[in-house]
Amino acid sequence: MVTWTLVFEQLLNGVQFGVLLFLLAAGLTLIFGIMDLMNLAHGSLYMLGAYIAATVTHWTDSFLIGLVAALPATLVIGIVVEVLVLRALYRRGHLDQVLATFGLILFFNESVRLIWGPAGIQVPLPDFLNGSVDLFGVPYPMYRVTVIVAGLAVAGFLYWLVVKTRLGMLIRAGASNREMVAALGIDIKLVFTLVFGLGAALAGLAGALVGPIRSVGIGMGENVLILTLVVIVIGGIGSIRGAFVGALLIGVIEILGRAFLSTLFELVLPSNAAETAGPAVASMLIYILMAGVLFFRPQGLFPARTG
Amino acid sequence: MRKAAICMVSALALLAAPQAFAAKAEKVKIGFVTTLSGGPGVIGKDMRQSVEIALDHLGGKMAGVPVEVIFEDDQVKPEVGKQKTEKLVHKDKVDFVSGFIWSHVVLAARKTVVDAGKFLIISNAGTSQIAGRLCHENIFSTAWQNDQVPMAMGEVLNKRGVKSLYVVAPNYAAGRDMVNGLSRTFKGKIAGKDMTKWPDQTDFSAELAKARAAKPDGVFIFYPGAHTNAFIRQYSQAGMTRTPLYSVFSIDSLSLPRLQEANTTAVLGTYNTQFWSPDMDTETSRKFVADYKKKFKSYPSHYGAQSYDSIMLIASAVEAAGGDLSKMDAMRDRMRKADFPSVRGKFTYGNNQFPIQDFFLREVVKDADGNWTTKIVQKIYEKHQDPFAEKCKMKKTW
Numbered sequence A: 001m002v003t004w005t006l007v008f009e010q011l012l013n014g015v016q017f018g019v020l021l022f023l024l025a026a027g028l029t030l031i032f033g034i035m036d037l038m039n040l041a042h043g044s045l046y047m048l049g050a051y052i053a054a055t056v057t058h059w060t061d062s063f064l065i066g067l068v069a070a071l072p073a074t075l076v077i078g079i080v081v082e083v084l085v086l087r088a089l090y091r092r093g094h095l096d097q098v099l100a101t102f103g104l105i106l107f108f109n110e111s112v113r114l115i116w117g118p119a120g121i122q123v124p125l126p127d128f129l130n131g132s133v134d135l136f137g138v139p140y141p142m143y144r145v146t147v148i149v150a151g152l153a154v155a156g157f158l159y160w161l162v163v164k165t166r167l168g169m170l171i172r173a174g175a176s177n178r179e180m181v182a183a184l185g186i187d188i189k190l191v192f193t194l195v196f197g198l199g200a201a202l203a204g205l206a207g208a209l210v211g212p213i214r215s216v217g218i219g220m221g222e223n224v225l226i227l228t229l230v231v232i233v234i235g236g237i238g239s240i241r242g243a244f245v246g247a248l249l250i251g252v253i254e255i256l257g258r259a260f261l262s263t264l265f266e267l268v269l270p271s272n273a274a275e276t277a278g279p280a281v282a283s284m285l286i287y288i289l290m291a292g293v294l295f296f297r298p299q300g301l302f303p304a305r306t307g
Numbered sequence B: 001m002r003k004a005a006i007c008m009v010s011a012l013a014l015l016a017a018p019q020a021f022a023a024k025a026e027k028v029k030i031g032f033v034t035t036l037s038g039g040p041g042v043i044g045k046d047m048r049q050s051v052e053i054a055l056d057h058l059g060g061k062m063a064g065v066p067v068e069v070i071f072e073d074d075q076v077k078p079e080v081g082k083q084k085t086e087k088l089v090h091k092d093k094v095d096f097v098s099g100f101i102w103s104h105v106v107l108a109a110r111k112t113v114v115d116a117g118k119f120l121i122i123s124n125a126g127t128s129q130i131a132g133r134l135c136h137e138n139i140f141s142t143a144w145q146n147d148q149v150p151m152a153m154g155e156v157l158n159k160r161g162v163k164s165l166y167v168v169a170p171n172y173a174a175g176r177d178m179v180n181g182l183s184r185t186f187k188g189k190i191a192g193k194d195m196t197k198w199p200d201q202t203d204f205s206a207e208l209a210k211a212r213a214a215k216p217d218g219v220f221i222f223y224p225g226a227h228t229n230a231f232i233r234q235y236s237q238a239g240m241t242r243t244p245l246y247s248v249f250s251i252d253s254l255s256l257p258r259l260q261e262a263n264t265t266a267v268l269g270t271y272n273t274q275f276w277s278p279d280m281d282t283e284t285s286r287k288f289v290a291d292y293k294k295k296f297k298s299y300p301s302h303y304g305a306q307s308y309d310s311i312m313l314i315a316s317a318v319e320a321a322g323g324d325l326s327k328m329d330a331m332r333d334r335m336r337k338a339d340f341p342s343v344r345g346k347f348t349y350g351n352n353q354f355p356i357q358d359f360f361l362r363e364v365v366k367d368a369d370g371n372w373t374t375k376i377v378q379k380i381y382e383k384h385q386d387p388f389a390e391k392c393k394m395k396k397t398w
Helices: A004-035 A042-060 A063-084 A094-116 A142-164 A166-176 A178-183 A188-210 A220-235 A240-266 A271-296 B002-022 B041-058 B078-091 B103-115 B148-159 B173-185 B205-214 B226-237 B255-261 B283-296 B302-320 B328-336
Strands: A132-135 A138-141 B028-034 B065-073 B096-099 B119-122 B139-141 B164-170 B189-196 B218-221 B245-248 B271-274 B355-366 B372-384
Touching: A004 A042, A004 A138, A004 A142, A004 A166, A004 A188, A004 A220, A004 A240, A004 B205, A042 A063, A042 A094, A042 A188, A042 A220, A063 A188, A132 A142, A138 A142, A142 A166, A142 A188, A142 A240, A142 B226, A166 A178, A166 A188, A178 A188, A188 A220, A220 A240, A220 A271, A240 A271, A240 B205, A271 B189, B028 B041, B028 B078, B028 B302, B041 B065, B041 B283, B041 B302, B065 B078, B078 B096, B078 B103, B096 B302, B103 B119, B103 B139, B103 B173, B119 B302, B119 B328, B148 B173, B148 B218, B148 B245, B148 B271, B148 B355, B148 B372, B164 B173, B164 B205, B173 B189, B189 B205, B205 B226, B218 B226, B226 B245, B226 B255, B255 B372, B271 B372, B283 B302, B302 B328
Parallel strands: B028 B065, B028 B096, B096 B119, B119 B139, B164 B189, B164 B218, B218 B245, B245 B271
Antiparallel strands: A132 A138, B271 B355, B355 B372
């Protein structure tokens, strides 16, 4: 039985998933667009954010402190990685960058195993976030509402940062023409470092937020990285607005596909076939969307203006 | 003349002596394939620690022969598992290959062991093929066949009057086996079924919303490893805790400490089925659990208990052959009798050399120290044989 409240609830689930993807995609799209760097290790920063938030939460017995601590920690890790490793790679081709950042994934995964062990960590939630709230007659998990609100707040902050501030101006300028920005006497290296740090902190925040929903474990970054790449391809590389729209689109399509596709198929197929075809097609939907976007609008839905 | 004769006899004795000694092996070599890396490395660690306890109990010797166990990591990949098995059989020249968590890995490695004429003692993977048409005289299991545990759960649900059930499981071989096993015995209606993407999917919001809308009498899950924790947390966050949760192979001594860490109280009082529980009242199990807890400060899981049994089964075989590892028939005959101290107490082997054993309903409870564990509530199956035994061509002659 498909009711409107169920559809509404699934839409909320989609938005919540999309908001998390946005946090990851915003950083990755900036790094891609401005620095022209293929960074596969973005998912590792997400994992580190989750682990750090979980550890601090256990030390201090406060999830909020854990969440807040993950931000500066991943920012610093991001900056260190940029300065030590990635700087040497800007002049290299994308293939070298892929190889090097894949190496970083292995490095971070093994480091996490050494420090935290293979078992993963669970993050306890404070009671006020643990229950569910009534949203228009739908009992919805309080924590997921919090994630949606936090994600939208970050989106608002990024909009302000990129559109209204001097740093944002430099970021936009860097995205459309790097050489020109450097020629005007701007320290583009510093901008790169800041952008990478910001991207890392956003990924860390996503990881910290996801900890109490899913489990914190080694390799959690790799799965989500693929979806994030799909988001920025659909949204247009280098575009925050594109990342936002792309992330919400992917989130909603993924959830609605999982929720209703097999029911939909049952209208036309025998129930056994629908049961198998439903999940299979649902997991393909976003890739079909990506292929469509690449075919009709290869630059993405909201491409960053390049000169 | 007489002197010459004595010389001859002593020479003969000398010549014969090395052969007499050679009969007894210098070392019993056991290859143990499990998963030591990644998230599922937790399972491998538990198995390895349980093997250590078994060796402690044996004093490191079988029939007076020192034992060496070589552990290998299969990385949950069939091709890696096969490669490691080949290394164990051909390079290390082990006498027994044991371990194996995953059905698809043991299916890939099976032929290597059998072709080399070695014994394969499966410690976990309850593959239906190996219990059925791929059964072999040199393959033994100290676990169960996959279907048996969800079949027992189906009986529980019938007894508890569950009329409609919502099923959520991962979409891969074992996930489908579990759902099929459940359907063999569950008589109520399946109100809805979601097969989720494995192992990528750790968000179950869409499935949980559907499950709540279907208003079932209960929810059945199968999620091995870290996915259990994610599922149960989201289950409780979604306010589903009033709908009873039934599970197989999901809630065990490995996931419970993690769930307790996050204070996921929703898991307390939930039911699952299994052949064993840390509170099992057999002499061997009590000793195993006590020594494991003393050494490693946590409860062993069923993976560990099965691994302990694998080593004890091998020990009984080596004893029967008096340490002469070339006496394959003597070792096989002994193992078929299941005459060793097992954590499950006395049991017998079926014609497919899988255990015919009891299955229990377990409830998640707090122990005397406040740690979360499982407790046996009642016996569901007595001397239960898996449904694939009849597809095995071997005849029971023991």
